[in-house]
Amino acid sequence: MNKLPTLKRPGLPGWLILSGSVLLVLVCLFPFWWMVLSSVKTLRELYTVPPIWWPAAPTWENYRTVLFDSNIPRYFLNSIIISVGSTGLALVLAIFASYGFARFNFKGKPLLQSFVLVGQLLPTAAIIVPLFVTLRVLNLVNTYWGLILVYMIITLPLSVWMLTSYFKNIPVELEEAAIIDGASRLECLFRITLPLSLPGLASVMVYAFVTTWNEFIFALCFATDSSVKTLPIGLAEFSTEFNTDWGAVMAASVVMTLPIAILFLSMQRLFVGGLTAGATKG
Amino acid sequence: MQKQSTGYLFVLPALMVLGMLIAYPVAYTGLLSVTDNAGNYVGLDNFRRVLSARATPTAFWNTLWWVFGSIVLQVVLGVLTAILLNQNFRGRAIVRSVTLVPWVVPGIVAATTWAWMLHTEFGIINYMLTAPALIDEPVGWLTNGRTVMPVMIAINIWKMFPFVAIMVLAGLQAISDDLYEAARIDGASFWEEVLYVMLPQVRTVIVAVTLLLVIWALNHITIIYAITRGGPANRTLITPIQIFRTAFESVQFGQAAALSVMFFAVAIVVVFIYIRTLASNPEETR
Structure with missing residues (x-):
């Protein structure tokens, strides 16, 4: 970090940086600003021309509607159960698979690894039909387990991919020493490699959680009963009925965004680091 | 030492789960595509029926327009943003975090918020454009057949350009200072540096990233589905939505599967190119 005073690099002029940054921040944040503002407006203030920039009397009425008169709290719970379930399951499977890929050389390894990668890239829309039929046969449509399992398609390949590259960066010599001392492979994994990979595990977890929390299309197809519907579906229902209550929709959007915002802000470094490492190293 | x-x-456990969830459905799609709802073998009937449906070519062209329209601007804006964020200035960390926000936020939230902002009568966008007389009267962005697809593409660009920016930024920051110094000694200006060093x-x-975006654009139907469900008059119907509708609204699983097989074939080509491209120049950038 402490650079020697070398040749100064040419850069963008200050005014361009400033105006570019301001524009960027505006474009990225304005919709959320408007979402939050709309969520505390009364009906009358929502439906006026010209729009009101600052509500005269902010109201919690919309939040009351969302939290007490709708299914959103239930959907919130469903979302948590399903996201935590699929993230946890994916993580357990990925820890073993990544360790296998990172530490062993076996026949067909490159092929199996690219199978995992292809899984990540598959167009989900192309497999919703057979997945639906399969889940129906297994009696898993409209169950938590159905969605948790299906979400493995999204979370597992990426988790394996990210963790494998993480494990590879941990010196193998540590394990070799332990094996000479009589430790088994599993002991190596749980006593040496895993404790050293906590940042990697955390970024995988954040990524998997966010992806499943935001997932829409599988939930739309495989959860049609309100006992298992997730938040995205709940929100879509809210806004496509004939009389859209925009104040409530915006309040529900805020409720849905908050956990992600908190998670993202608190773990941003891990999130960005894991993402770029996983993708640029390929 | 133990055996390899x-x-x-x-x-094995992870591969079994993936096999069950990916390999099996893929094979099953093939089977479904040549059977009717009762499970009888019908040959290529489903394909014939799907191909002769009027919605299919519409959806095909819409998908093409959606994918390419989205990607070009996502990449251009993303790279420009990355170049901006690669500069040293105060508050850079904050701007970088803020840039990621559209990407992190749930697609459905982005969709509903934009739908509200684009509301014909009470939307802020129409107000912003009519107040300074940029347009004469409010536009029905989501109901007008000519504006609806460009608007969907714009929302998708807004949602995904941060991803390009952050990936390209990571690449830019991995460039060794020697290269910049060499360029500097040669008297390169900033834009020459961009052109001959950074890019x-x-x-x-x-x-x-571009290939990844193509695959994602083929996959992401949240924005369109949540806002228009493919309407008005199929103007925003893209193939994934057509598959969904054929399967779950018309309950024609066989035809939906036939459509999936064709969609799948196209996607596989893209994936194949992606893997080949990655494999042909690994680690070149570092």
Whole structure:
């Protein structure tokens, strides 16, 4: 970090940086600003021309509607159960698979690894039909387990991919020493490699959680009963009925965004680091 | 030391789950595509029926327009943003975090918020454009057949350009200072540096990200589905939505499967190119 005073690099002029940054921040944040503002407006203030920039009397009425008169709290719970379930399951499977890929050389390894990668890239829309039929046969449509399992398609390949590259960066010599001392492979994994990979595990977890929390299309197809519907579906229902209550929709959007915002802000470094490492190293 | 084949035991559980969830459905799609709802073999009937449906070519062209329209601007804006964020200035960390926000936020939230902002009568966008007389009267962005697809593409660009920016930024920051110094000694201006140092160095990142964006654009139907469900008059109907509708609204699983097979074939080509591209120049950027 402490650079020697070398040749100064040419850069963008200050005014361009400033105006570019301001524009960027505006474009990225304005919709959320408007979402939050709309969520505390009364009906009358929502439906006026010209729009009101600052509500005269902010109201919690919309939040009351969302939290007490709708299914959103239930959907919130469903979302948590399903996201935590699929993230946890994916993580357990990925820890073993990544360790296998990172530490062993076996026949067909490159092929199996690219199978995992292809899984990540598959167009989900192309497999919703057979997945639906399969889940129906297994009696898993409209169950938590159905969605948790299906979400493995999204979370597992990426988790394996990210963790494998993480494990590879941990010196193998540590394990070799332990094996000479009589430790088994599993002991190596749980006593040496895993404790050293906590940042990697955390970024995988954040990524998997966010992806499943935001997932829409599988939930739309495989959860049609309100006992298992997730938040995205709940929100879509809210806004496509004939009389859209925009104040409530915006309040529900805020409720849905908050956990992600908190998670993202608190773990941003891990999130960005894991993402770029996983993708640029390929 | 233990045998290398122990590795199989470690990777087996994950591969079994993936096999069950990916390989099996893919094979099953093929089977479904040649059977009717009762499970009888019908040959290529489903394909014939799907191909003769009027919605199919519409959806095909819409999908093409959606994918390419989205990607070009996502990449251009993303790279420009990355170049901006690669500068040293105060508050850069904050701007970088803020840039990621559209990407992190749930697609459905983005969709509903934009739908509200684009509301014909009470939307802020129409107000912003009519107040300074940029347009004469409010536009029905989501109901007008000519504006609806460009608007969807714009929302998708807004949602995904941060991803390009952050990936390209990571690539830019991995460029060694020596290259910049050499350029500086040669008296390069800032834009010459961009053109001859930065862009060539992050070329592979851009290629990889672009292909990823193609695949994602083929996958992401949240924005369109949540806002228009493919309407008005099929103006925003893209193939994934057509598959969904054929399967779950018309309950024609066979035809939906036939459509999936064709969609799948196209996607596989893209995936194949992606893997080949990644494999042909690994680690070149670092």
